[in-house]
Amino acid sequence: MSSRQATALVDLDAIGSNFELVRSRAPNSNVMAIIKADAYGHGAIRVAKALSSANAFGVARVSEAVKLREAGIGQPICLLEGVNDREELNLASVFELQVVIHDRYQLDLLERVGARRKVWLKVDTGMGRLGFAPEEVPEVLQTLGKQTLLGVMTHLSEASDPVSQKTGLQLTRIREVIGKSGHPDVRTLNIANSAGILGHPASLAEWVRPGLMLYGATPFDDLKPIHDLHPAMTFSAPVIAVHPVKAGESVGYGGIFTASSNTRVAVIAAGYADGYPREIKQGAPVLIHGEKRRLVGRVSMDMICVELEPGDVVQPSDRAVLWGEGLAIEDIATCCGTIPYTLMTGVSSRVYRHYRASS
Numbered sequence: 001m002s003s004r005q006a007t008a009l010v011d012l013d014a015i016g017s018n019f020e021l022v023r024s025r026a027p028n029s030n031v032m033a034i035i036k037a038d039a040y041g042h043g044a045i046r047v048a049k050a051l052s053s054a055n056a057f058g059v060a061r062v063s064e065a066v067k068l069r070e071a072g073i074g075q076p077i078c079l080l081e082g083v084n085d086r087e088e089l090n091l092a093s094v095f096e097l098q099v100v101i102h103d104r105y106q107l108d109l110l111e112r113v114g115a116r117r118k119v120w121l122k123v124d125t126g127m128g129r130l131g132f133a134p135e136e137v138p139e140v141l142q143t144l145g146k147q148t149l150l151g152v153m154t155h156l157s158e159a160s161d162p163v164s165q166k167t168g169l170q171l172t173r174i175r176e177v178i179g180k181s182g183h184p185d186v187r188t189l190n191i192a193n194s195a196g197i198l199g200h201p202a203s204l205a206e207w208v209r210p211g212l213m214l215y216g217a218t219p220f221d222d223l224k225p226i227h228d229l230h231p232a233m234t235f236s237a238p239v240i241a242v243h244p245v246k247a248g249e250s251v252g253y254g255g256i257f258t259a260s261s262n263t264r265v266a267v268i269a270a271g272y273a274d275g276y277p278r279e280i281k282q283g284a285p286v287l288i289h290g291e292k293r294r295l296v297g298r299v300s301m302d303m304i305c306v307e308l309e310p311g312d313v314v315q316p317s318d319r320a321v322l323w324g325e326g327l328a329i330e331d332i333a334t335c336c337g338t339i340p341y342t343l344m345t346g347v348s349s350r351v352y353r354h355y356r357a358s359s
């Protein structure tokens, strides 16, 4: 590991044990592990290889699936948004990808080209985004033509909110769809995301689709870390300078922090271009030698500044943890009014990924 670089250390064993938690919460379900957006910033190929017992993988883009196939990933891979045009359909055929059908134009496309794919029918039970209305389903099933129906998928819109009644409503709607269809493969349901798996046992079905929980963060709105999950990513960066700041002097762009007494700051080589959020509040915690220290001044493109305490012995090449081991990503998300999803997926490509695994 270069000590001079911002780094995301990914613990593949943690991802493996989070996967086992999915298995224990959903013992009768097949698991479609969601590894879109480069496995939420963790590296899709490495994560896919570590999850060799996943029954399938889910990605958002055709390009993501192609990279996995080219890396030798042989399990079923599902395109969660399906295909948009002939070129994507061609790639889906060449690389044997499952496709979600959420709109009629996709079925027309398959028919026109004479393509035959394994398809999931997406039903909109309340997300209001992709999918057929429940009442359209019987008719859509009749137009499936040569396609092999894997089952029916729907997405929960409020499972992260423990008091919302919406999940129950969505489950009622999807069951009505099955009840009315008469089609045998419609009984294979694929509903639960991480929040469904952890918070709504009634949403467990033949398939589950965990994403965030595999990476060890809570999907719930309270942003309380979940004890049973193991955070997989530690985002860290080196100290590149330590210098005194006199009382009355400011630090960084806009001078939004002014020292009230003589103090010292450490400059850390990670900024918003690495994926550290510029919106984060003053005083947000950064871990140096295992101690929480306060972010001061604006987040720059390539650097942040952290105020040291009088006794701290810190020098260039020491490392600071921005989130991960010893500093929950949920706490950082709270400090900038966001969720772990955006922080993880925002870690940019110039951040060096390296991997830890026991085997």
Ligand SMILES: *Cc1c(COP(=O)(O)O)cnc(C)c1O
Binding pocket: 034, 036, 080, 155, 192, 193, 194, 195, 209, 210, 211, 212, 213, 219
């Ligand atoms: C991203 C995604 C998931 C995974 O959601 P998490 O909240 O990360 O578990 C599941 N299903 C679909 C359709 C998705 O787009």
